[in-house]
Amino acid sequence: MLELRDITAGYERRRPVVEGARLTLHPGESLGLLGPSGCGKSTLARVAALLHRPDRGTVTLDGHTATGFRHRAPRSLRTAVGVVFQQPRLAADPRMRLRDLVAEPLRATGRRAEAAGAVADLAGRVGLGADLLDRRPHEVSDGQLQRACLARALVLRPRWLVCDEMTAMLDASTAAALVGVVEEYRADTGAGLLAVGHDPVLLRRWCDRTAHWKEIAGPH
């Protein structure tokens, strides 16, 4: 289970952007979280991925409550969640070739030896040709870079995926391809998904259920 309980979070102590948010995902379940721009969806997604420390509340992953966030999160919890953000250029080191970008979580967890095989497999899944893997972010399109970022999110085979507006910057066919890759991965592994966005048509088609921000956060 992925459980967020009474999460209050923000960037200044007295001005939280998320107040009292709570949601529960069962193993393998997918939830589409809808809400207007600026309501706090990305902030909550980052809390769920253990990338932002909440001011109050708890995040529990498969029975383990997070005691630290960002670099203080235990590795076993951090690696249980794969994250894809809206803007791949902000999420990718501009100096890295795409093959190194995809393999980076393996290197960071001491599994460098698996990199070549894993990158080749994932490149095939996300539709990145070998020539693209040798390029750096400024030499590829947003859609190609997002494919690499999705491959990076999958490389440690996480039990949970957080996709924060993953397809917002992409054309319809690339968006459909990336959703297809996520769904194939989930079918293979049973991973659960939190997909954040503001397109109800996409999220209703993609996810088992959708929730609106008003249902999970704010005054109850």
Ligand SMILES: Nc1ncnc2c1ncn2[C@@H]1O[C@H](COP(=O)(O)OP(=O)(O)OP(=O)(O)O)[C@@H](O)[C@H]1O
């Ligand atoms: N790093 C930051 N520092 C200060 N304020 C921030 C920061 N990131 C976001 N905010 C503010 O927090 C609020 C919620 O932002 P957030 O990105 O979580 O919303 P969102 O629902 O994901 O929006 P969108 O759909 O436009 O991406 C906004 O008012 C935003 O300006």
